[in-house]
Amino acid sequence: LLIMGPPGAGKGTQAKILAEKYNLIHLSTGDILRREIKKKTAIGLEAQSYMNRGNLVPDNVLLSIMDSTLISLKDSGIILDGFPRTIIQAEKLSETLNEMSLVIDTVVDLVVDADEVINRLAGRSTCQDCGGMFHVQSCPPKVEGVCDNCGGNLAQRQDDNSETILKRLDVYQESTAPLKQFYKGQGNLKTVTARGSVEEIFSRVLEMVK
Numbered sequence: 001l002l003i004m005g006p007p008g009a010g011k012g013t014q015a016k017i018l019a020e021k022y023n024l025i026h027l028s029t030g031d032i033l034r035r036e037i038k039k040k041t042a043i044g045l046e047a048q049s050y051m052n053r054g055n056l057v058p059d060n061v062l063l064s065i066m067d068s069t070l071i072s073l074k075d076s077g078i079i080l081d082g083f084p085r086t087i088i089q090a091e092k093l094s095e096t097l098n099e100m101s102l103v104i105d106t107v108v109d110l111v112v113d114a115d116e117v118i119n120r121l122a123g124r125s126t127c128q129d130c131g132g133m134f135h136v137q138s139c140p141p142k143v144e145g146v147c148d149n150c151g152g153n154l155a156q157r158q159d160d161n162s163e164t165i166l167k168r169l170d171v172y173q174e175s176t177a178p179l180k181q182f183y184k185g186q187g188n189l190k191t192v193t194a195r196g197s198v199e200e201i202f203s204r205v206l207e208m209v210k
């Protein structure tokens with residue numbers, strides 16, 4: 001299953017719930033890259049400068065990570081979140097899946113307005129340990145700055161400031177939105193309105209994937 005949409009559409013939130021409910025593996029390339037940054041690996045150091053400016057990390061970096069990851073997980077049900085983000089990545093993903101005799105069952109496209117995205121991301125805080133997400137208005141943590149799930153520290157992501165959010169939205173329109181046509185052409189794109197509460201959106205997602 002592939003979940004796409006602009007930054008702040010709720011891809012990570014919905015993917016996490018689906019993965020838990022159906023015992024699937026949630027693969028978020030953003031989370032993978034942030035872990036590499038935390039570990040200060042060569043990939044992390046290269047990725048960081050792109051991510052902090054709201055740009056995409058080069059395709060070759062993503063493809064090298066995802067190819068080996070997908071091959072190692074070939075017997076599992078997977079939710080891809082944040083990958084592919086370019087046509088080149090999508091083509092390479094199709095090739096890799098083909099070689100493994102696997103297919104993408106459904107592509108869920110979360111659709112949401114830019115204003116809503118800016119509000120969600122600017123108020124978002126993320127757990128540094130488990131990646132859990134909170135929002136100052138819609139989903140505040142029980143204790144300020146502390147993750148409800150694991151007790152880890154909450155912080156604003158470096159790329160969740162207003163200037164970088166606008167850049168990420170532009171990059172999305174230019175490089176990632178064309179994937180809708182790509183997957184529409186393959187006949188498995190399902191559009192979901194990503195407005196309302198997490199639960200409301202989840203029930204719409206379920207309708208599409210059940």
Ligand code: AMP
Pocket residue numbers: 007029030031033050051052054055056057058059062081082083084085086089159168
């Ligand atoms: P996300 O956590 O999905 O919002 O991703 C955060 C950032 O990681 C993006 O703004 C990109 O800089 C980088 N990133 C994540 N996935 C990809 C991808 N598939 N291709 C290129 N860059 C990516």
